[in-house]
Amino acid sequence: MKALIEAQRNSDIRARYDEKTLTKNEERSAGDVYPFAYGFIIGTETETGEALDCYLVSDGNVRIGEQVECEAIDAFIFYEGEERDIKIIVKEKNKEAIFGDEDKDRIDLFIKNAFSDHPELKISIGGLEGKEYADRMIAKYKISEE
DSSP, X not given: OEEEEEEOTTOOEEEEEOTTTOOEEEEXXXXXOOSSEEEEETTBOOTTSOOOEEEEEOSSOOOTTOEEEEEEEEEEEEEETTEEEEEEEEEETTSOOOOOHHHHXXXXXXXXXXXXXXXXXXXXXXXXXXXXXXXXXXXXXXXXXX
8 A cells, every 4th residue: 555645754844635636735834743754545535535644654754745655553543523533553565663652652742732723622542553453444444446
């Protein structure tokens, strides 16, 4: 599977891409620095009509707009109000990557900081669900290629 990167690790800039045509629509500040590269899994679509989001654990410096061959290593659930959003943790295919509790804490802190200007929005961040859950969610939301 491939992920399209919308934000580089250690940057506060996020690009927004059309998830079907993969064309860039805009760039804006996220309000905090991304602890990992961030994007979405190409060829997935959830009930909200959006692709599955992902954080890429990588030693490399992937750039906005790059498509990266990757595989799931974990997942967590994020709620923004009543909206449920699954976040997949991925690594570059055929490369080693370690993702632990401290890394998840960095993502949680990033999300809380990114939403700090919106106290009216109730957010909730779940714990790690495991690789099997991540793989099931990717299979569930994969758009069939007919």
